[in-house]
Amino acid sequence: MFKRNARQDLIFFLVFSAFVLSMPVLLAPIGAGYPDLLQKFAIYGLFAIGFNILFGLTGYLSFGHAAFLGVGSYAAVWMFKLLTMNVIPAIVFAVIISGLFALAIGYVSLKRSGIYFSILTLAFAEMSYKLAYSVLTPLTNGETGLQVKLRASGPVTDLINQDVRVLDAAMGIEENGIPAPSLFGLEITGWQAFYLCAVMLIAGFYIAMRINRSSFGMMLRAIKSNQNRLNYTGVYPRPYLLAAFTISGMYAGLAGALLAVTDPLAGAERMQWTASGEVVLMTILGGAGTLLGPFLGAAVIKYFENIFSAINENSLHAVLSFLPDPVENALVSVLSMFVGEGWHLTLGLLFMLIVIFLPGGLIEGFNRLIGLFTRSRKQTTGENREEA
Amino acid sequence: MSEKKLIVNRRQIIRGAAGGAALAVPILHYIKDAHAEEYCNMPKGKEVVLGFNVPQTGPYADEGADELRAFKLAVKHLNGEGDGGMLNTFKPSSLKGNGILGKKVTFVTGDTQTKSDAARASAKRMIEKDKAIMISGGSSSGVAIAVQSLCQDAGVIFMAGLTHSNDTTGKDKRRHGFRHFFNAYMSGAALGPVLAKAYGKDRRAYHITADYTWGWTQEESMKKFTEKEGWQTVKTVRVPLGAGDYSQYLTPVLSSGADVLILNLYGKDMVNALTQAVQFGMRDKVVNGKNFEIVVPLFSRLMAQGAGEAIKGIYGSVNWNWQLQDEATKAFVKSFGQEYGFPPSMAAHTCYVQTILYANACEMAGTFSPAGVIPALEGFKFDGLGNGPTEYRAADHQCFKDVLVVKGNEKPTSKFDLLSVVELTPRSKVEYDPKIFGGELGPINTKPC
Numbered sequence: 001m002f003k004r005n006a007r008q009d010l011i012f013f014l015v016f017s018a019f020v021l022s023m024p025v026l027l028a029p030i031g032a033g034y035p036d037l038l039q040k041f042a043i044y045g046l047f048a049i050g051f052n053i054l055f056g057l058t059g060y061l062s063f064g065h066a067a068f069l070g071v072g073s074y075a076a077v078w079m080f081k082l083l084t085m086n087v088i089p090a091i092v093f094a095v096i097i098s099g100l101f102a103l104a105i106g107y108v109s110l111k112r113s114g115i116y117f118s119i120l121t122l123a124f125a126e127m128s129y130k131l132a133y134s135v136l137t138p139l140t141n142g143e144t145g146l147q148v149k150l151r152a153s154g155p156v157t158d159l160i161n162q163d164v165r166v167l168d169a170a171m172g173i174e175e176n177g178i179p180a181p182s183l184f185g186l187e188i189t190g191w192q193a194f195y196l197c198a199v200m201l202i203a204g205f206y207i208a209m210r211i212n213r214s215s216f217g218m219m220l221r222a223i224k225s226n227q228n229r230l231n232y233t234g235v236y237p238r239p240y241l242l243a244a245f246t247i248s249g250m251y252a253g254l255a256g257a258l259l260a261v262t263d264p265l266a267g268a269e270r271m272q273w274t275a276s277g278e279v280v281l282m283t284i285l286g287g288a289g290t291l292l293g294p295f296l297g298a299a300v301i302k303y304f305e306n307i308f309s310a311i312n313e314n315s316l317h318a319v320l321s322f323l324p325d326p327v328e329n330a331l332v333s334v335l336s337m338f339v340g341e342g343w344h345l346t347l348g349l350l351f352m353l354i355v356i357f358l359p360g361g362l363i364e365g366f367n368r369l370i371g372l373f374t375r376s377r378k379q380t381t382g383e384n385r386e387e388a
Numbered sequence: 389m390s391e392k393k394l395i396v397n398r399r400q401i402i403r404g405a406a407g408g409a410a411l412a413v414p415i416l417h418y419i420k421d422a423h424a425e426e427y428c429n430m431p432k433g434k435e436v437v438l439g440f441n442v443p444q445t446g447p448y449a450d451e452g453a454d455e456l457r458a459f460k461l462a463v464k465h466l467n468g469e470g471d472g473g474m475l476n477t478f479k480p481s482s483l484k485g486n487g488i489l490g491k492k493v494t495f496v497t498g499d500t501q502t503k504s505d506a507a508r509a510s511a512k513r514m515i516e517k518d519k520a521i522m523i524s525g526g527s528s529s530g531v532a533i534a535v536q537s538l539c540q541d542a543g544v545i546f547m548a549g550l551t552h553s554n555d556t557t558g559k560d561k562r563r564h565g566f567r568h569f570f571n572a573y574m575s576g577a578a579l580g581p582v583l584a585k586a587y588g589k590d591r592r593a594y595h596i597t598a599d600y601t602w603g604w605t606q607e608e609s610m611k612k613f614t615e616k617e618g619w620q621t622v623k624t625v626r627v628p629l630g631a632g633d634y635s636q637y638l639t640p641v642l643s644s645g646a647d648v649l650i651l652n653l654y655g656k657d658m659v660n661a662l663t664q665a666v667q668f669g670m671r672d673k674v675v676n677g678k679n680f681e682i683v684v685p686l687f688s689r690l691m692a693q694g695a696g697e698a699i700k701g702i703y704g705s706v707n708w709n710w711q712l713q714d715e716a717t718k719a720f721v722k723s724f725g726q727e728y729g730f731p732p733s734m735a736a737h738t739c740y741v742q743t744i745l746y747a748n749a750c751e752m753a754g755t756f757s758p759a760g761v762i763p764a765l766e767g768f769k770f771d772g773l774g775n776g777p778t779e780y781r782a783a784d785h786q787c788f789k790d791v792l793v794v795k796g797n798e799k800p801t802s803k804f805d806l807l808s809v810v811e812l813t814p815r816s817k818v819e820y821d822p823k824i825f826g827g828e829l830g831p832i833n834t835k836p837c
Contacts, residue, residue, distance in 0.1 A: 036512035133628060134599055143600030143629060144530050145504050147537070150828065161559065177830040180541065189541070190516070190837065263512075265534060267504045306513050312497050341444045341499065 009209060016292065017202045024194070030303075035190045037306050039262045041299045042197035043255045046204045048282040048294030050251020053208060054244050055280070056289035057217060059224035063118045063276050064105070064125025068098040068249040070132060070271030072256025074139070077146045077266045081159065084167035085148075085179045087188055087196065087261045094257030095250050102249020103242070110241050113227070125276050132268040145267035151175050181261050193262045200258060201295070204251060209291055211247070220244055285354055287361025296362050304347045311339035427757045428543035428837035429519045436491040436756065438463070438743070439498065439514030441525035441535060442549070446502035447630045448527035448655040450690045451735040455525060455549050456497060457728055458736035462743035463493045465723070473723040477716040477772035478744060482751035489750055496520060502527070502629070504534035511535045515542050515837065521756050522547060522746050524739060527655070528629075529553030529602035536565035543833040545761055547742035550735040552654075552686050553602035554609065557786035558825030560601075563832055564758060566765055566780065568745065568787045569738045572606035573820060575685045575705040578791040578813035580613030583703060587648065587681055589618035594646035596637050596661060598653050599626040606652045610685055614650075622646040627653075634661040638668055647675040650683045658684060659694035666698040687794055690733045692806035699796035699806060706792050708734045708774050709807055717774045731804050741773045745780075759834050777815075783822040785829070791818050 019026070023041065027033050032041075051065050072094040079090040109120040132140040140146055141160050151169065152162035168175075181188045188196055211217045222230055223237045230237050260266055269275070278301065286297025316332045316339065323331065338346045358364045431437070440459040443452035464470045468485035475483055487493050496518040498510030514520040523539055526532040526549030533556055539546035540562040548556060548567040552575070557567050583591075593614055597603040603626065611621050622644050627637055638661070641649055649670065653661050665671075665682055673680040684691075687704030710721045710731040720740065724732040732740070745765065753760030766782035778789040794807040 031517065034513065034516035036509060036516050040509070134626065145534065147534075177833075178537070178541075263508055263538075265504060265508065265537075267534075269503045269505055306509065309499055310496060310510075310513060340497075 005213070009213065012291075013206060013209060016205060020198050020201055021195075023198070024191070031307055032303055035194045036262075037302065038194045039197050039258075040302045040306070041295075042194065042201040043258045043262070044279075044282065044298035044302055045295035046197075046201050046258070047252055047255035048279055048286070048298040049201075049204055049208050049291075050248040050255070051279045052248075052283050052288060052290075052294040053211060053220075053251070054248040055283055056294070057212070057220035057224060058241060058244055060110075060113065060241065060245070061118045061280065062109075062121040062245070062248075063273070063280065064109075064121035064123075064128075065248065065252050065279050066271050066273070066275035067105070067125040067128040068102050068252035069256040069259070069275065070128065070266070070268065071101045072098040072253030073260045073266035073270055074132070074146060074256075075253070076257040076260035077148065077264060080148050080165075080181065080260070080264055081146075081163045082166065084165055084171075085173075085182050086167075087181050087183055089167075090181070090261065091200075091254065091257045094260070095253045098253025098256065099246055099250040102246045102252075106242050106245035106249065110238055110245060122273060122276070125271060126273055129268055129271040129273070132271055140266070140268060143268065145265050148178055148264040150178060181264060188261055197258050197262065200254060204254065205291070205295070212291060216240070216243070281351060285351060285361055287363030290361070290363045293361050293363040300350075300362070301347065304343050304350075308339050308343035308346060309341070312336075313340075425836045427759070427834040429515065429521045430836075431491055431519075431521060431756055434491055435494050436488055437514075437518055437520045438493060438495045438746075439511065439518065439520030439523040439525075440495055440739075441498045441500050441507060441510050441514065441523055443502045443527045443531075444499040447657050448502050450694070451527040451550055451655060451688070451733065452500070452525075454690065454733045454736040455527065455739040458724070458732060458740040459495065459524065459743060461724060461727055462740045463495055466493045466743070466747050471723045471726070472719075474716050474720045474740070474744065474773055477719050478748070478770065479772045480770065482748055483744070484751070488747045489754070489756065493747070500525065500528070500531050500535075502531060504531055507531040507535050508538050511538055512542075515539075515544055520544065524742055524746070525549045526551045526739075527735060528600075529556055529605075530600045532556050533560045533601060536560070536562050540564045540830060540833060542837055543758060543835050545746060545758060547746050549739045549742065551602070552606065554605035554825055555601045555827075557784045558605070559827035561784050561827045561829055563762060563785075563829040566742070566745075566785045568742050568778075568780075570705075570707050570789070570791055570818075571786065572602070572609040572685070574791050574818040575606065576609030576613035577818040577820075578705050578793050578811075579610070579683070579685055579703065580617050582793045582811055582813075583614065583648075583683060584617035584619075586703065588678070591619045591648050591678070592622050592646045592676065593619050593648045593650050593683075594622050594641050594644055595624040595650045595652055596634070596641075597624060597626050598657060599628050602654070603652045606685055607650075610650055610652065610683075619648070627657075630657065632660060634664045635668075637661075638665055638670070641665075642670065642673060642675070642680075645675070647678050648681045648683060650685065652685060654686055654688075655691065656694065658691050662695050662702075663698050687807060688734055689731075689804065689806055690735070692796060693803065700798050702796040703810070704794055704796075704807075706734050706794050706807065708737045709792060709794065709809060710737075711805070711807075711809070712774065712792075714774065714776070716772045720774060737774060744773065745770070757834060758832050762832055781822065784825075784827075786822075788815050788819055790815050 023038050024033050055061055075094040075097040076090040079093050083089050105124045109117055149161055149163045151165055156162050219240050282297035282301050283294045287293025313336050316335055320328045320331055442455045443449055465473050465475050467487050496514050500507035511523050522545045524547040529551040532548050532551035536546045546565040550569055552572055554572050595607050597607040607624055625637055651661055670680050682702055684702055684704040687706050692699045721731050749761045749764040750756055752764040765780050768780045771777045775789040778787050780787055791813045792809055793811040795810045797806050797808050800806055
């Protein structure tokens with residue numbers, strides 16, 4: 001039993017990796033085959049996969065995970081400004097800082113459960129947002145956002161507007177204009193940045209899968225199903241919760257760092273409560289508690305945000321021009337409510353439909369489809385699919 | 389468990405090879421692509437794509453909607469449709485009315501949401517997916533600066549729309565970014581003397597400022613030029629963008645001993661703050677033996693429309709006003725009015741002008757390459773676009789022209805007749821040395837993307 005699972009996991013993992021790496025080709029026909037969007041798929045997929053370790057496994061709904069994303073971004077940009085444009089110190093530092101941050105917030109918030117926990121995390125995240133927006137302006141540069149600047153030639157008086165990059169300077173790396181993030185000389189922009197994000201996503205996915213299958217993951221699921229029972233059997237669940245919270249905070253920090261790598265600018269709006277709500281939507285839309293669901297949810301939401309919001313009446317007219325004029329005009333005026341500025345409406349409808357008809361998210365939908373076609377095989381593989 | 393993982397069998401090797409192939413295909417795919425063009429998004433077909441990135445939601449949404457109308461009108465005129473608008477008055481013009489360099493102009497749109505992240509994602513989509521060769525738009529300087537540096541890195545041209553911060557062409561200027569709109573420094577330089585004449589030299593000012601790059605630089609410029617006239621600055625308070633309720637910021641004003649309130653706010657924020665200040669009865673108060681006054685350094689007709697009665701008699705500055713009497717303005721107002729049924733705002737005007745100027749620079753250079761377009765725009769002198777003689781200064785890519793000081797109309801004759809021009813401050817009075825703001829333009833970037 002255990003052996004078969006491990007083997008199926010490996011196949012599942014390899015298929016997932018192959019899919020992620022070939023997204024540039026596979027997703028080109030639906031207009032998503034360009035680096036920025038695919039980077040977003042990978043980054044927010046990572047964010048949601050990490051969030052799912054907390055929410056999907058323990059059932060603790062955090063409404064403040066965007067704070068860790070933001071902290072990760074700021075930490076990464078500071079590394080770019082102070083040390084080097086190499087992405088590795090930035091990513092490592094961002095994960096450490098956001099992990100510490102999550103440890104502190106988790107320690108306080110996890111003293112409560114249920115709705116009180118959610119409200120506490122929301123309060124902490126809003127506090128972080130307000131701090132980043134105005135109080136901590138010397139660290140965050142407020143609304144304008146923290147940016148990579150030119151390396152200072154003379155004495156440094158203002159670190160926000162003058163970078164030092166001591167490591168790069170010590171290694172004698174010349175800069176012509178504002179440099180792009182790099183990996184030992186290889187510039188990390190466009191497709192290179194996508195492949196970096198994709199590799200991180202695959203690694204993150206693998207770790208999440210290992211956690212899911214481990215006894216630690218089992219303990220987290222036990223917390224979700226009945227925490228009282230655990231208490232009565234003599235298990236103190238809070239350390240497990242705190243570990244899960246910190247791990248998911250570190251995932252968020254990694255996602256934040258990758259956002260900063262693909263686009264070296266950190267803004268406070270990344271920490272706003274809407275961003276925290278977005279990751280909850282992603283996870284539920286895809287299927288909370290499943291491995292693949294959060295990634296799918298993240299991809300669907302980012303696709304809507306970037307592609308649907310860009311469709312305007314002109315492009316609708318172009319697509320529907322084969323219809324007779326009155327029909328075309330009527331159809332365009334109806335459809336235009338759901339695209340462009342109306343993409344939120346479409347997403348809301350989709351979310352409603354999924355929550356009502358497919359409470360297990362998109363993954364449940366796929367399982368049902370597969371069930372329809374392979375009714376006879378369902379008995380043997382169904383159990384494993386549920387978890388996938 | 390761990391032992392089993394280390395054993396590699398034939399099937400796993402085959403799978404690994406399949407995975408490797410899946411990885412190699414897209415990499416080859418983009419390497420092949422990268423060498424086919426001489427610069428980023430070189431137009432290859434019969435069409436050229438421009439990207440219009442404006443706020444469609446958030447506190448600056450009204451401005452964004454009007455900017456989009458102007459862009460669409462500009463594209464129409466460039467393609468030789470409609471009555472041509474300011475194309476007929478613009479000189480020296482190289483435009484032929486058949487698109488740009490014979491290619492039909494098409495466009496894509498996006499929503500900046502007045503957030504740097506969303507704006508950059510939207511601009512990246514235009515560059516990477518839609519192959520836009522030029523990005524334009526704005527309404528928030530924070531966003532404009534973020535998108536401008538993105539365009540520099542990507543190697544496309546950024547023609548800033550409405551952005552008024554000194555930083556856009558100051559410390560955050562870029563070789564690939566150009567601004568036609570005036571800035572906070574010019575507003576201050578034009579308003580200072582007019583305010584001193586109207587309200588006297590012995591005044592105490594209280595600033596309420598939007599907490600981001602534009603607010604900061606406008607507060608700095610207003611302080612500089614009012615203090616030059618002998619005013620004192622009592623206090624400056626920073627408020628977040630989109631605050632909505634300003635009562636907590638307005639109540640301390642009257643007890644501070646200030647007799648002038650300067651609102652460094654814009655869009656719906658300015659409308660809310662000004663309306664609430666008037667509701668508080670501030671304009672009827674007498675402080676230090678003088679009437680309490682409110683100043684709005686950056687005005688716009690859209691804001692005046694939103695603020696209604698509250699705007700009457702209030703001083704501010706604008707980049708352009710639809711009631712100007714020159715031929716270019718008349719032509720633009722006429723064709724905009726025919727298309728949409730109302731006069732254009734100054735946000736619309738600057739976006740229209742920027743699109744025309746970009747198209748003209750491409751025609752002058754005979755190419756879309758930044759290596760040709762940027763030198764064509766640098767130092768370009770032109771007239772007939774509604775602001776009189778104007779120059780794109782080469783040192784910082786800022787347009788220099790006369791600045792309009794306006795006042796809210798006491799007796800409007802229509803719902804669009806809201807601002808009356810008090811003074812036309814000549815260009816020489818608002819000009820400055822580009823070095824005072826620091827920053828570097830950087831190199832021309834013709835790297836293929």
